[in-house]
Amino acid sequence: xxxxxxxxxxxxxxxxxxxxxxxxxxxxxxxxxxxxxxxxxxxxxxxxxxxxxxxxxxxxxxxxxxxxxxxxxxxxxxxxxxxxxxxxxxxxxxxxxxxxxxxxxxxxxxxxxxxxxxxxxxxxxxxxxxxxxxxxxxxxxxxxxxxxxxxxxxxxxx
Numbered sequence: 001x002x003x004x005x006x007x008x009x010x011x012x013x014x015x016x017x018x019x020x021x022x023x024x025x026x027x028x029x030x031x032x033x034x035x036x037x038x039x040x041x042x043x044x045x046x047x048x049x050x051x052x053x054x055x056x057x058x059x060x061x062x063x064x065x066x067x068x069x070x071x072x073x074x075x076x077x078x079x080x081x082x083x084x085x086x087x088x089x090x091x092x093x094x095x096x097x098x099x100x101x102x103x104x105x106x107x108x109x110x111x112x113x114x115x116x117x118x119x120x121x122x123x124x125x126x127x128x129x130x131x132x133x134x135x136x137x138x139x140x141x142x143x144x145x146x147x148x149x150x151x152x153x154x155x156x157x158x
Contacts, residue, residue: 002047007032011040012048019052063111066140067118069126070104074133081105087129093121104136115139 004012010030014021021029027037058066073079081099088097088108096109108126112118118137126132 065112067110068138069108070136071106072134073105073131079131091125
């Protein structure tokens with residue numbers, strides 16, 4: 001585990017809010033020179049930052065509905081988890097695949113144009129996957145993103 005000081009925490013918070021900031025801007029914001037900020041960012045990228053992402057506006061791209069789908073595999077033991085995962089990864093509307101412990105084996109985040117488009121995805125793509133048994137759908141009504149690299153991480157630091 002890497003030791004993180006106050007400056008490292010502040011860099012992580014700044015990068016999580018504005019991942020496209022450069023070392024010079026971050027250095028000025030935190031009272032560091034550009035080379036020092038750059039070295040610290042590189043160290044964080046080596047040890048704790050796994051990547052940067054772009055958040056897209058799903059509605060403007062034509063995906064107005066998000067559904068969380070709980071899937072219980074019907075034939076545990078007969079269908080390998082890797083077969084199911086390999087098949088579900090190939091569905092472009094599936095944004096996240098989470099292997100979970102609990103009532104369901106998998107939790108999927110799916111985007112679709114509308115509910116009839118989701119029904120088509122469910123019938124033609126999801127229900128034809130190897131081993132799919134019980135399925136439960138939850139339609140996302142609203143979402144609030146918690147800022148910080150770990151959601152409430154910035155609150156932990158205060």
